[in-house]
Amino acid sequence: MEPEVPSWLNESYLATVLQGGVDQEPRVTVTSFTAKSALPLDQNYGTYVFRVKVQYTLGESVDKHVISLIIKTPVSHGFLSKCMEKIDLFNREQRFYADVLSQLNKRAKFEFGPKDFYCPDRNRLVLKDLNEDGYVMADRSKQLDLSHCKLVMISLGKYHASSISLQHENPKLFEEAGSERLYYDEGPFKKEVKRWVETSLRLVSDVLKEMKGYESYGDLMLSKVDGIWEYFVKVFIPRKQSVNVLNHG
Incomplete structure (x- = not known):
């Protein structure tokens, strides 16, 4: 059974996301949207992932725009919920996309992940839906073929190399992004x-x-x-x- 679409995921919320904030311009008016689970329940245990297709207008224009978003929100019960809250996972992930990944993209002149959007909550994440660009999620129970494995390794090499550059130029940001939250003796879990x-x-x-x-x-x-x-x-x-x-x- 798919998770229910939460009540906070509505026209007002999506308009704030697309505007980049409550008081930002141009004003966004959401005319319609659809939301459904983006992953089967047996492929994701710590979060709910929704695919949200939004139709909207900008300012006084009547021209309609369409965008597809991926919205991640944590489960609200159980051990994983407590764990993610304790290690501040979603807030860290927000900061990573906004502050770190954008810097790595510039250094490598390469897009390592989807564009992130403004999110009014510290425990959620809003990303561009890469399905719209032809990408699909591989079945995790099946192995990649050799050509895709090579692409993964090339991308990881660029990612690691650009993070070395970031460490030299902004060691504080590098240290904050890389601080360990699971594998250390003083960890809460x-x-x-x-x-x-x-x-x-x-x-x-x-x-x-x-x-x-x-x-x-x-x-x-x-x-x-x-x-x-x-x-x-x-x-x-x-x-x-x-x-x-x-x-x-």
Whole structure:
């Protein structure tokens, strides 16, 4: 069953988003919109993602414009809701799109992600719908083909390289964007995240042990469980004498 469209997602809200604020010009009048879930429930657990198609006019003009938006909003109950609120996930994601990704785009002369729109709430995110440009979400249960894998690696290389440039020119912004919120010993959900990491590694080990020719890798994975948390904590700490990059997530 798809999640219900929330009551706050209405003409007034969308007009504020497209204007860039309540008092901004030119004034936007939303004449109609449709909203539906953009993802099946089994492909997203921490947020609701809506695809919203909006028809609107600008100022006194009667010319109609159409745009498709992706709006992310957090689930309002359960462990993931508490976790995302505690680590300030959505507010950080807003700042990342507005302040960091825009800088990386300029440095690489490359668009790493969709355009973000003004959002009146700290716990939501409004993005351009890339479906309109011909992009589709790949089925996460299927692997990419080689040509798409190459495109991903090329894009990540540009992303990492441009983040190095950002670190040199704006170290404060780089540090704020890259501050770790999950894999550190003082984290509010250390016990839960540590258990998740260890369980995931055990599951990978079990799968490999059932694959002919890969049994030894299953044993190798299992041998790493005891120290995997300490390794994660260490690897996510920036090193002063090394090249540091913003990781993707």
